[in-house]
Amino acid sequence: MPNAEHPFDVAVIGAGIAGASVAAELATAGAKVVLIEQESQPGYHTTGRSAAVYSPIYGPQPIRALTRASLLFFENPPAGFAERPLLSPIDAVFVARADQLDQLDAMEQELSDASTVSRIDQDALYERLPLLREGYAVAALWDTGTSEIDVAALHQGYLRMFKEHGGTVMTRAPVTGLTHGAEAWQIATPQGDIRARKVVNAAGAWADALGHMAGAERIGLTPKRRTALMVAAPAGYDTRSLPLTIDVAEEFYLKPDAGKLLISPANEDPEPPCDVQPDEMDIAICVDRIERAFDVSVKRVESPWAGLRSFVADKSPVAGFSRKVDGFYWLAGQGGYGIQSAPGLAQYAAAELMGKPVPEHILAERLDPQTIQPDREGLGL
Numbered sequence: 608m609p610n611a612e613h614p615f616d617v618a619v620i621g622a623g624i625a626g627a628s629v630a631a632e633l634a635t636a637g638a639k640v641v642l643i644e645q646e647s648q649p650g651y652h653t654t655g656r657s658a659a660v661y662s663p664i665y666g667p668q669p670i671r672a673l674t675r676a677s678l679l680f681f682e683n684p685p686a687g688f689a690e691r692p693l694l695s696p697i698d699a700v701f702v703a704r705a706d707q708l709d710q711l712d713a714m715e716q717e718l719s720d721a722s723t724v725s726r727i728d729q730d731a732l733y734e735r736l737p738l739l740r741e742g743y744a745v746a747a748l749w750d751t752g753t754s755e756i757d758v759a760a761l762h763q764g765y766l767r768m769f770k771e772h773g774g775t776v777m778t779r780a781p782v783t784g785l786t787h788g789a790e791a792w793q794i795a796t797p798q799g800d801i802r803a804r805k806v807v808n809a810a811g812a813w814a815d816a817l818g819h820m821a822g823a824e825r826i827g828l829t830p831k832r833r834t835a836l837m838v839a840a841p842a843g844y845d846t847r848s849l850p851l852t853i854d855v856a857e858e859f860y861l862k863p864d865a866g867k868l869l870i871s872p873a874n875e876d877p878e879p880p881c882d883v884q885p886d887e888m889d890i891a892i893c894v895d896r897i898e899r900a901f902d903v904s905v906k907r908v909e910s911p912w913a914g915l916r917s918f919v920a921d922k923s924p925v926a927g928f929s930r931k932v933d934g935f936y937w938l939a940g941q942g943g944y945g946i947q948s949a950p951g952l953a954q955y956a957a958a959e960l961m962g963k964p965v966p967e968h969i970l971a972e973r974l975d976p977q978t979i980q981p982d983r984e985g986l987g988l
């Protein structure tokens with residue numbers, strides 16, 4: 608497969624949602640692309656561990672713009688991309704205790720241009736969400752623009768789209784060396800060396816380590832552990848009527864999931880890049896917060912898991928060419944929003960990699976490209 612005479616146009620390193628989506632866009636645009644993944648299973652790390660939420664009001668401004676710009680793809684993917692719709696609508700509610708009203712006010716102010724969001728008082732909140740413990744919350748923001756994402760269908764759809772357009776996938780191929788030659792990058796893997804004119808760093812929690820390997824600038828990426836688990840719903844409770852419920856200060860969230868409750872303490876604990884596992888303390892904190900907020904008594908914790916959400920200082924993603932080494936493109940720092948923003952971010956990155964202008968529908972959502980560049984103020988160490 609690797610061919611020393613004819614380098615690939617682009618090598619994408621990391622086959623999570625970021626790598627798979629940009630690889631598919633590049634191959635569709637006619638580039639000769641190799642997608643290189645260290646694990647045997649693409650999606651094994653953060654992509655396979657998400658809560659699968661599409662929320663255009665969640666995250667910093669550039670993420671919200673990219674998430675809105677992704678809606679077109681989610682609702683109208685290419686023919687044959689997925690067998691079922693990628694999004695299923697679900698209401699979302701950000702609840703506030705009396706001591707959190709300032710945060711609710713600030714969020715309402717920040718989202719004043721979001722037409723799907725409205726503020727509701729305590730009576731309306733308890734009428735719509737009787738599972739809340741009496742007296743716990745006093746007000747909320749209700750959003751009707753949220754959906755659940757079929758993450759597996761999205762990820763598999765991109766991988767299929769990539770292969771159908773001639774893309775090459777290598778698994779069990781950890782990249783161990785990156786050197787820039789006269790004409791192309793030399794990429795070392797245990798399966799042999801690969802050459803490519805451009806490299807995309809879509810290595811998730813490992814992105815700064817990969818950048819270091821290439822001699823690129825550091826972006827100051829911090830992987831942060833987030834834990835989630837499933838518990839039974841109260842006996843006889845129809846979870847289909849439940850909204851996704853998020854504490855306004857992100858101290859927890861609860862989401863109905865196939866008749867059960869997916870709950871999380873919404874923790875952000877720094878970790879080195881690794882195959883992260885849930886921590887007993889995270890689970891105990893989660894159960895405590897959920898039992899204080901809802902009429903729920905957790906008898907048994909089912910299938911806890913954890914994943915790494917990787918952030919730079921301003922929590923916006925990093926997409927753009929290195930200013931230090933030629934032909935090295937950052938696609939990192941998607942934090943807790945990398946699934947919902949993937950289609951828009953992949954289209955953005957593919958256009959830049961192919962030397963084309965930023966797609967109009969992305970600019971129309973008011974993305975300022977400078978806010979996601981690797982040389983913006985405040986990044987790095």
Ligand SMILES: Cc1cc2nc3c(=O)[nH]c(=O)nc-3n(C[C@H](O)[C@H](O)[C@H](O)COP(=O)(O)OP(=O)(O)OC[C@H]3O[C@@H](n4cnc5c(N)ncnc54)[C@H](O)[C@@H]3O)c2cc1C
Nearest residue numbers: 621623624625645653654658660782811914944945946947
């Ligand atoms: C609990 C939890 C809940 C979340 N909920 C949501 C949500 O509701 N909505 C949302 O949009 N986002 C959510 N996220 C965030 C989302 O999952 C991430 O932003 C997204 O998956 C990041 O994708 P990625 O491709 O950058 O990273 P990854 O999926 O981690 O992919 C990076 C890949 O690079 C590979 N790699 C690394 N180094 C090398 C190397 N040297 N050689 C070869 N391969 C390498 C890794 O093996 C990995 O497969 C959540 C995350 C967590 C943990």
